[in-house]
Amino acid sequence: MxxxxxxxxxxxxxxxxxxxxxxxxxxxxxxxxxxxxxxxxxxxxxxxxxxxxxxxxxxxxxxxxxxxxGKDDSRAPLPVPKRLTNNIVLKKLRVAFELRDDDLQAILQAADLPMTKSELSALFRAPEHKHYRECGDQVLRNFLRGLTIRERGKSD
Structure with a gap:
């Protein structure tokens, strides 16, 4: 995306x-x-x-x-990735909105893209993990749409 x-x-x-x-x-x-x-x-x-x-x-x-x-000044800031992938965007949004697996499933369900917990967890794994899955544009787009519905309500 x-x-x-x-x-x-x-x-x-x-x-x-x-x-x-x-x-x-x-x-x-x-x-x-x-x-x-x-x-x-x-x-x-x-x-x-x-x-x-x-x-x-x-x-x-x-x-x-x-x-x-909130910002934790006691910890050193993490380096900003030079190459941003859909998986990283998804991870950052998950952290920012403090979303759990059930929340992620509900958000994607609201955007008419249901996913199982194992399919979701594959998106958050390290790229070198054997069960890692790249987050496609459609998944990220629907996640953003579902998160918008959650945060702002469903538009008519």
Whole structure:
């Protein structure tokens, strides 16, 4: 899934302004150039559009974790992944919203994509594990849609 699409979905899910997304980056100690978030939220065919980098999206997600759960200053910050995968995005959202297996299943069920616990756990395994499964765009898209339904309610 394109980083710009994930960023747009997060903005809608959280119902926040562009400035709030910039503030999330600053929580993760990442300075954002003014207007970058707004440019990343534009459609590809709109003037001023900019592609959202993996680093920018990773910092937005890290800032979301800090915003939702608090920042532990006693621990060293984890390195931000240089290559962001759908699995990492899913993990960060799971941590930020403190979701358990049952919550994940309910979210995907709400988006009409039911998955078993074993199918879900495969998405959160280490890539070198024999039961690891890559998170496809459809799974992430439906997860974001289901999480939006959970957080904002079902739209008509």
């Amino acid at each position: 394109l980083n710009n699409d994930v960023l747009r979905s997060l903005r809608y899910l959280l119902d926040v302004s562009d400035a709030k997304l910039e503030a999330l980056c600053q929580l993760a100690d990442y300075p954002v150039e003014p207007g970058l978030i707004s440019a990343c939220l534009l459609r590809e065919d709109e003037p001023g559009y900019r592609a959202c980098s993996d680093v920018l999206l990773a910092h937005v997600l890290e800032g979301l974790v800090f915003h939702k759960r």
